[in-house]
Amino acid sequence: MADSALAPTAGDRWALFLDIDGTLLEHHKDPTGVVVDDELRDLLANLDRQLDGALALISGRSLASIDTLFQPLRLRAGGLFxxxxxLSPDEPAVAAEEPPALATLAERAQAELGHAPNIVIERKGPVLAIHTGPHPDGLEHITRLAKSALPGLPAGYRVVEGNVGVELLPAQALKGDAVHRFMATPPFQGRRPIFIGDDVPDEHAFESVHGLDGISIKVGRPEQATAALHALADVAAVRAWLGDPQFPLLDKLVRREVTAAAQAG
Known part of the structure; x- marks a missing residue:
């Protein structure tokens, strides 16, 4: 039976926000090794038409990386969290710059960790990611290294520990803020948001959509504390739910037990 809080009304219009890695695509130890299949590309294009453009990808990837991954499809998107x-698919992808202090840290990380198996260091302008893959080894050491570097970075930088590595992010890298900016502009304005994500940086977006009477959906890892109120088991379940002819068929969502939110990121 559908949760009464989720029951759609005749006036409901939806806005859809989607994380990419771990939500639409399986995690890969090297983000550049991921490939988007035609089925997913067609699914997103159909949803974008169905929602009159009120669909956006919000990812830790850069806009340029998102465009390369999904080409020739161009969607509204928030890159680098x-x-x-x-805000419009016609806008160019403008890259954010890498601060000099972060560039120095990236070179140090490459020297110390670049030889290690399963470690991938990704420089994304103002964001530095150190990926350990789905079965991380040495994550504790990498986290210590990242945290020890914070005093040398611009004010506001923080370390976010994710499911497959760590990332150093500036203060303005918040997915929930991106959701609010989209929701203030057409075609999102006046709609009810749905956010689907799988990792710690998605927690801020979950909290944000709650404040907008929206739907939060956590993918995988049922034991992980989260602010999300609903769940889908894995990437395959996300794609099946999004592809349902009656999307959003809300009674197919699993209601989570309310737990303490993971640290927002």
Missing amino acids: GIELR
Whole structure:
């Protein structure tokens, strides 16, 4: 039976926000090794038409990376956790710059960790990611290294520990802020948001959509504390739910037990 809080009304119009890695695509130890299949590309294009354009990808990837991944499809998107924001698919992907202190840290990380198996260091302008893959080894050491570097970075930088590595992010890298900026502009304005994500940086977006009478959906890892109120088991379940002819068929969502939110990121 559908949760009464989720029951759609005749006036409901939806806005859809989607994380990419771990939500639409399986995690890969090297983000550049991911490939988008035609089925997913067609699914997103159909949803974008169905929602009159009120669909956006919000990812830790840069806008340029998102465009390369999904080409020739171009969607509204928030790259680098919302630092790079494209409110219209016709806008160019403008890259954010890498601060000199972060560049120095990236070179140090490459020297110390670049030889290690399963470690991938990704420089994304103002964001530095150190990926350990789906079965991380040495994550504790990498986290210590990242945290020890914070005093040398611009004010506001923080370390976010994710499911497959760590990322150093500036203060403005918040997915929930990106959601609010989209929701203040057409075609999102006046709609009810749905956010689907799988990792710690998605927690801020879950909290944000709650404040907008929206739907939060956590993918996988049922034991992980989260602010999300609903769940889908894995990437395959996300794609099946999004592809349902009656999307959003809300009674197919699993209601989570309310737990303490993971640290927002």
